[in-house]
Amino acid sequence: ASVPKETVLDALIVGAGFGGVYQLKHLRDAGYKVKLVDFASDYAGVWYWNRYPGARVDSAVPLYQFSDPDLWNEWNWSQRFPGSQELRDYFTFVADKWDLRKDTEFKVYISKATWDDETATWTIESGGGKIYRAKYFLLNTGFAAKRYTPDWKGIDKFPASAWVHPSYWPKEEPDLTGKRVAVIGTGSTGIQLAQELSQVASQFVLFQRTPNMALPMKQVNYTKPLTKEKYPKVFDGRYESFGGFDFSFLFLPRGTFDDTPAEREMVYEGLWSQGDFQFWLATYSDTLFQEAANKEAYNFWKKKVRARIHDPRLQEILAPETQPYSFGCKRISLENGFYEIFNQPNVSLVDVNATPIVEVTERGIKTTEKEWEFDYVVCATGFDAITGGLMNINIQGQGGQKIAEKWKSGAKTYLGMATAGFPNMFFTYGPQAPTALCNGPTCAEAQGSFILKVMDHMKERKLQKVEAGNTAEAAWGDDVRKFANMSLLPSTKSWYMGDNIPGKPRECLIYLGGVPNYYKSLKECSEGDYTGFTFT
Numbered sequence: 001a002s003v004p005k006e007t008v009l010d011a012l013i014v015g016a017g018f019g020g021v022y023q024l025k026h027l028r029d030a031g032y033k034v035k036l037v038d039f040a041s042d043y044a045g046v047w048y049w050n051r052y053p054g055a056r057v058d059s060a061v062p063l064y065q066f067s068d069p070d071l072w073n074e075w076n077w078s079q080r081f082p083g084s085q086e087l088r089d090y091f092t093f094v095a096d097k098w099d100l101r102k103d104t105e106f107k108v109y110i111s112k113a114t115w116d117d118e119t120a121t122w123t124i125e126s127g128g129g130k131i132y133r134a135k136y137f138l139l140n141t142g143f144a145a146k147r148y149t150p151d152w153k154g155i156d157k158f159p160a161s162a163w164v165h166p167s168y169w170p171k172e173e174p175d176l177t178g179k180r181v182a183v184i185g186t187g188s189t190g191i192q193l194a195q196e197l198s199q200v201a202s203q204f205v206l207f208q209r210t211p212n213m214a215l216p217m218k219q220v221n222y223t224k225p226l227t228k229e230k231y232p233k234v235f236d237g238r239y240e241s242f243g244g245f246d247f248s249f250l251f252l253p254r255g256t257f258d259d260t261p262a263e264r265e266m267v268y269e270g271l272w273s274q275g276d277f278q279f280w281l282a283t284y285s286d287t288l289f290q291e292a293a294n295k296e297a298y299n300f301w302k303k304k305v306r307a308r309i310h311d312p313r314l315q316e317i318l319a320p321e322t323q324p325y326s327f328g329c330k331r332i333s334l335e336n337g338f339y340e341i342f343n344q345p346n347v348s349l350v351d352v353n354a355t356p357i358v359e360v361t362e363r364g365i366k367t368t369e370k371e372w373e374f375d376y377v378v379c380a381t382g383f384d385a386i387t388g389g390l391m392n393i394n395i396q397g398q399g400g401q402k403i404a405e406k407w408k409s410g411a412k413t414y415l416g417m418a419t420a421g422f423p424n425m426f427f428t429y430g431p432q433a434p435t436a437l438c439n440g441p442t443c444a445e446a447q448g449s450f451i452l453k454v455m456d457h458m459k460e461r462k463l464q465k466v467e468a469g470n471t472a473e474a475a476w477g478d479d480v481r482k483f484a485n486m487s488l489l490p491s492t493k494s495w496y497m498g499d500n501i502p503g504k505p506r507e508c509l510i511y512l513g514g515v516p517n518y519y520k521s522l523k524e525c526s527e528g529d530y531t532g533f534t535f536t
């Protein structure tokens with residue numbers, strides 16, 4: 001057998017979304033020999049895979065893009081909330097502008113990575129037999145790299161070609177016009193799909209387990225380029241907003257009950273009318289932290305939503321009279337006409353709490369009530385979020401320790417970017433960082449530039465090895481838990497807490513101190529000679 005040729009690098013970057021693309025550009029500019037690999041056959045990360053009808057980002061223009069003026073000066077979005085195809089086009093534009101292709105390899109699935117302490121390098125292997133040796137192993141696999149489908153009885157009975165996870169939407173677009181279509185799940189994906197498919201299907205059925213407290217998306221079509229003088233300020237201001245957005249996304253400097261009911265109503269109306277995440281992430285500062293405050297927000301939401309649904313039975317399933325969980329403690333989605341679809345005669349809603357799914361059959365889905373027959377089923381049941389993509393890879397650190405083993409009872413990180421025993425390895429948009437509650441590109445740039453700074457620090461001092469210290473890691477974990485426990489998130493079942501995957505440890509997977517505190521921690525670390533890391 002021929003010995004596979006090794007590619008020798010300073011850094012192997014995995015994942016060609018915002019995180020990986022940022023690192024390829026900036027590490028290469030700084031003189032490092034790097035390669036970017038991805039299992040997909042093009043750039044765009046999560047947007048490469050998520051091409052189901054209606055797929056679009058819910059961060060508003062301009063912040064869901066790189067902050068580099070050379071890019072945004074030239075690139076013009078066609079909508080305030082761009083769709084998946086436009087996001088892929090953007091990545092193509094970036095790849096050309098930044099000349100990325102010559103250092104990118106696609107269709108490479110990284111399956112294994114082993115640390116060798118003697119040479120202080122990672123040996124990284126792909127499923128297809130490629131081998132890379134690199135000083136740094138940089139993971140940008142994103143928070144939604146591992147799909148999740150419940151293992152319902154009979155799931156293999158329904159024709160496989162008509163049963164799809166939306167992040168695997170067939171390249172050859174299925175024509176669902178006049179078909180009987182089901183969507184299971186009411187996360188952002190399920191909601192976006194429902195809005196589209198209910199308009200073409202002859203019969204459309206949505207299976208809901210938990211109502212999504214979705215907020216209205218105010219879509220705008222741009223017919224001419226926007227004025228951009230304020231962009232530099234807007235991009236700089238990202239690190240001062242809780243969710244990594246712009247200045248309008250600051251929590252109000254007062255609590256819910258500091259205002260009179262009439263004032264509060266006006267404030268809520270104002271946030272609501274923005275048509276973005278502001279009702280969630282720029283509202284009264286106690287909303288995500290205090291039950292009574294949270295209830296006020298829920299009641300406002302409920303009133304708004306129920307008014308749009310005709311059937312009182314459906315009102316109760318979609319926006320229950322009694323608050324089902326803390327507002328904003330599951331991922332909020334933005335919707336555009338979602339609640340109105342339930343007034344259409346071709347649309348049904350199945351509450352799987354009242355009538356659970358018993359099994360999947362050759363014809364469709366059997367609940368305790370009846371067998372529903374479908375031509376097409378979209379299983380929008382989400383992802384093994386945040387840790388799934390990392391733990392999918394057989395990563396072996398110091399002394400052969402496996403990451404899956406180390407994190408078996410919970411993720412352990414320093415700054416949400418490194419983990420003790422795994423030297424020269426960094427990950428972005430992962431556990432214990434503001435991941436998934438934060439605008440993606442904001443995080444990608446903050447974390448990417450931190451990684452580059454660590455690498456430069458090592459180069460200047462001719463160091464071979466950087467590793468998160470155990471004490472710093474333990475303290476960071478305590479910080480993550482402290483912020484989580486101040487909030488209402490632990491009271492709610494969600495993938496933020498690991499609840500959606502059977503057997504996954506229950507823990508707050510995200511850093512809830514907000515982007516400003518997180519950014520401050522990164523800055524303090526780098527300015528303090530990387531306290532918490534040990535170097536060799």
Ligand code: NA7
Nearest residue numbers: 150184185186187188189190209210331380381382383495
């Ligand atoms: P999500 O947000 O994880 O949504 C998955 C949905 O599937 C959610 O409504 C789940 O209900 C539902 N689900 C999961 N398992 C089941 C079973 N067994 N029965 C019925 N329903 C089930 O994934 P998305 O793809 O929508 O969104 C992912 C992220 O992409 C999103 O948050 C944005 O950041 C972009 P549950 O709520 O758990 O009761």
